[in-house]
Amino acid sequence: MDRFLVLLHSVSTGLSSSELTELKFLCQGRVSKRKLERVQSGVELFSVLLEQNELDGERTELLRELLVSLRRQDLLRRLDEYEAGAAGRAPPEEQDLYAAFDIICDQVGRDWRRLARQLKVPDTKIDAIEVKYPRNLTEQVRESLRVWKNTAQEDATLPHLVAALRACQLNLVADLIEEGQQAQGLQNENEISSSSGSLMSWDSNTPASRAFS
CATH class of the missing domain: 1.10.533.10 (Death Domain, Fas)
Known part of the structure; x- marks a missing residue:
């Protein structure tokens, strides 16, 4: 199972509806308004970003930026753990x-x-x-x-x-x-x-x- 997809799913389940709304707002410059209107969950938002090559397992900067904006230190720790695992395979x-x-x-x-x-x-x-x-x-x-x-x-x-x-x-x-x-x-x-x-x-x-x- 892809560890990065597992991470994105874990982050998605930890988001409140208001946090999802904030992330959609922050992604306006990257995702079209029509696509954002159809997004109802973190998984759907991350799927769009993956499709548009804005995000992948080797480029986690955008995900980190989004989580920092939410001030969700618990989710940032999960990202740190993922990146530490990737570093262990380097x-x-x-x-x-x-x-x-x-x-x-x-x-x-x-x-x-x-x-x-x-x-x-x-x-x-x-x-x-x-x-x-x-x-x-x-x-x-x-x-x-x-x-x-x-x-x-x-x-x-x-x-x-x-x-x-x-x-x-x-x-x-x-x-x-x-x-x-x-x-x-x-x-x-x-x-x-x-x-x-x-x-x-x-x-x-x-x-x-x-x-x-």
Whole structure:
């Protein structure tokens, strides 16, 4: 079953009629008036957005923007859990980057503008982020990191991010990221070692007659 569709269904069931009306209002620039008039549920609204390629499992920015406008932190947490699951299926270097994003969102606070400029995020984008999430500092930080990642593409690496933090004198945050990366590396080594040990133990317990048959 598609995890993103499950998420959209879960969000839809959590919406009140007044919240659905608000979402329809916010989608006026994306969905025709005729289609919006026929929408009677969150599922129907999300189906229209999916059909129009305004939304998909890899592009959740619009869904996040809509949920932020409703100030539904419970639904935003569900989206965070979905995105964390998607990050878990990403390559290891991207997983490290997503983990660093979480630390930065928790630690950087209002210094995010300085970090964004160090990462070469344009001032116009920074202003737009503040307008988009006027009362949600965490989303301002996370959105600035998303913009950087999407713009820098292959240059959006963990070493680049740590260097930018240190250039902004945010050394504690940089240290936390590096410590987390080292801890994850040790955990991976222990898991590999444990797995190898289990295989050796199984081999040693295999009867000779079976081993050479």
